[in-house]
Amino acid sequence: MTALLTMEELRKQRPDEPDRTLFSEMTAEIAAGDRVALLGGSGQGKSTLLRIFALLEAADGGRLLLDGKEARTYAEPREWRRQVCYVAQQPVMLPGSVEDNLRAASSLHGTPFDEALARRLMEAVGLADIGWRRAAADLSGGEKQRTALVRALLLKPRLLLLDEVTASLDPGSKDAVEALLDDWSAQEGAACLWVTHDLVQAAEHCRTVWFMAEGRLLEVAEADAFFREPATEQGRRFVRPDAEGRTAGRSEAVAEMKPEAGPTRTAGAKLEEGPGPVEGAKQAGMGAGVEGGAHT
Numbered sequence: 001m002t003a004l005l006t007m008e009e010l011r012k013q014r015p016d017e018p019d020r021t022l023f024s025e026m027t028a029e030i031a032a033g034d035r036v037a038l039l040g041g042s043g044q045g046k047s048t049l050l051r052i053f054a055l056l057e058a059a060d061g062g063r064l065l066l067d068g069k070e071a072r073t074y075a076e077p078r079e080w081r082r083q084v085c086y087v088a089q090q091p092v093m094l095p096g097s098v099e100d101n102l103r104a105a106s107s108l109h110g111t112p113f114d115e116a117l118a119r120r121l122m123e124a125v126g127l128a129d130i131g132w133r134r135a136a137a138d139l140s141g142g143e144k145q146r147t148a149l150v151r152a153l154l155l156k157p158r159l160l161l162l163d164e165v166t167a168s169l170d171p172g173s174k175d176a177v178e179a180l181l182d183d184w185s186a187q188e189g190a191a192c193l194w195v196t197h198d199l200v201q202a203a204e205h206c207r208t209v210w211f212m213a214e215g216r217l218l219e220v221a222e223a224d225a226f227f228r229e230p231a232t233e234q235g236r237r238f239v240r241p242d243a244e245g246r247t248a249g250r251s252e253a254v255a256e257m258k259p260e261a262g263p264t265r266t267a268g269a270k271l272e273e274g275p276g277p278v279e280g281a282k283q284a285g286m287g288a289g290v291e292g293g294a295h296t
């Protein structure tokens, strides 16, 4: 079966020092419906990789394919971005109201706005009571982050690129977003590539781990296997405290949680099936710089 997204020998030079490589030899694929945690220390290039996958930045080498079709052969990047949607770490609201943001995809593509689905999604992320006429710019950071996520989900992309999307959320909101993404993935069959520094979140909500270190994709593994026993020394150092007690993640909590296995579920509104995909939606409304995307 053809993978949904494939990268072959992807390479990126450092934007700040073009003669130095940020990462290279990156080869892996994402299957439809898979949930992949992209892990690694700060500055490895995780956000950069997501932006390359969203055609917002160009790779410096290698190939990127969707359904086996190379990115560079897409005459229209928005056709790619309609299917592969990036949710940025720093949410960017479009000018106008909350409703304008929620309607962005349908406005841009002339497709019907699924208000019932938008309301269900806003409720699921704990924003049922937020006024849709409020200026989006006035929302708090956490409200913007959740609104940006709902805006992305309304596109019904096949692959969600999630960049630390719960980083600025309180614990209750974080639980709600995690539960929503679990439900969404199960019901819509959407795949996720999820950058997170929260190893418990990765272990609970992702099936697969991609681990980046030293400018390479060092491990592609089942999440259970990765957290039980990383295959590389770098992976072991990443998930386990060192001699000084420093830890790159929350390995002890993960270790305690994993033997029982299986994702744990948190409370969240169950989504009902909407009337159908928002065909023709594009990512042009999904954040600053999206229109400036580049082919690999």
Ligand SMILES: Nc1ncnc2c1ncn2[C@@H]1O[C@H](COP(=O)(O)OP(=O)(O)OP(=O)(O)O)[C@@H](O)[C@H]1O
Residues within 6 Å of the ligand: 014, 015, 016, 022, 040, 041, 042, 043, 044, 045, 046, 047, 048, 049
């Ligand atoms: N537009 C840019 N201009 C200059 N340097 C950049 C740019 N974008 C990324 N970088 C640099 O590339 C490196 C990788 O950045 P990136 O944000 O992709 O890493 P990351 O793994 O997502 O980090 P973190 O986990 O801290 O978010 C960093 O050193 C960063 O400073």
